[in-house]
Amino acid sequence: MQTTLKTRDLTPSFGSEVIGLEPSTPLDDSTCAQLRQLFDDRGLLVFRDLDIDHHQQLWISKMLIRQEHVPEKPGTAQVDDNFYVSNRRDGAAAPFGRLQFHADTMWADKPFEVLSLYGKLIEPPAIPTLFVSGVSAWQSLPARLRERVAGLSALHTAGEVRRGDLTNVLVSTVQRPPTSTQPIAKLHPRTGATVLYVCEQMTKEIVGLTHTESEALLEALFEHMYDPAAQFQHEWRQNDFVVWDNVAIQHARPNVNSDGPARTLRKAASPIPQLDRDQLPSFSSAT
Numbered sequence: 001m002q003t004t005l006k007t008r009d010l011t012p013s014f015g016s017e018v019i020g021l022e023p024s025t026p027l028d029d030s031t032c033a034q035l036r037q038l039f040d041d042r043g044l045l046v047f048r049d050l051d052i053d054h055h056q057q058l059w060i061s062k063m064l065i066r067q068e069h070v071p072e073k074p075g076t077a078q079v080d081d082n083f084y085v086s087n088r089r090d091g092a093a094a095p096f097g098r099l100q101f102h103a104d105t106m107w108a109d110k111p112f113e114v115l116s117l118y119g120k121l122i123e124p125p126a127i128p129t130l131f132v133s134g135v136s137a138w139q140s141l142p143a144r145l146r147e148r149v150a151g152l153s154a155l156h157t158a159g160e161v162r163r164g165d166l167t168n169v170l171v172s173t174v175q176r177p178p179t180s181t182q183p184i185a186k187l188h189p190r191t192g193a194t195v196l197y198v199c200e201q202m203t204k205e206i207v208g209l210t211h212t213e214s215e216a217l218l219e220a221l222f223e224h225m226y227d228p229a230a231q232f233q234h235e236w237r238q239n240d241f242v243v244w245d246n247v248a249i250q251h252a253r254p255n256v257n258s259d260g261p262a263r264t265l266r267k268a269a270s271p272i273p274q275l276d277r278d279q280l281p282s283f284s285s286a287t
């Protein structure tokens with residue numbers, strides 16, 4: 001018997017909560033089809049009180065981009081169950097600080113298509129994760145800005161980009177930063193939607209403009225995309241599973257203190273860009 005999943009919109013334009021999923025692996029075909037459609041339409045799915053292990057988290061994440069049967073290269077940190085964002089766990093990523101809006105690995109020619117976090121150990125009041133949609137931002141972009149960016153590309157880097165309010169910002173230092181140049185109006189590789197594809201944390205410049213022109217145009221785009229009214233704020237609880245389209249959706253977080261409430265999030269992403277050791281980040285505070 002086919003069951004229709006119960007869902008609830010998180011914002012008018014993106015994000016849905018899925019209610020009552022039984023997390024068996026693999027999920028039945030009808031459930032997978034509904035979830036894939038919802039993921040393509042809404043870009044971000046939230047499941048609460050879901051008891052899943054790392055394997056199930058990665059399987060569901062990859063199923064949503066129709067890659068559940070494609071093996072990742074073995075030995076990459078994010079395929080093994082050892083990739084955590086945490087202010088408690090030794091060796092975890094982003095252990096403290098604030099993160100400006102970004103899409104993970106936006107500096108890669110083929111960034112993560114899907115990214116997910118699972119609330120492994122959460123003590124209230126844990127710092128939330130903030131989200132915006134580059135698809136919604138493009139759809140609502142004023143015509144004069146659409147015309148201005150038509151045909152323009154931006155350079156993204158894993159190296160340092162210092163812009164805007166840097167209070168408490170966590171800076172990741174990379175010896176040999178990867179870079180990628182992408183159209184600002186990027187066509188989504190799976191859905192075909194146009195995505196406003198620049199971010200405050202990783203976009204270094206708009207190609208072919210002077211520094212002043214580039215910064216002014218980026219500032220106008222950021223002001224539109226990061227309008228507080230366009231953001232969704234996810235308040236973490238233990239056993240929350242949040243999975244999003246990393247090309248369409250950007251994320252950020254307010255400042256996390258090392259000695260604040262426990263905030264341990266298990267991360268899964270796909271596909272993983274292959275990096276050399278000197279292209280991996282080390283973390284320090286901006287201020």
Ligand SMILES: [Fe+2]
Pocket residue numbers: 102103104251
């Ligand atoms: Fe991130």
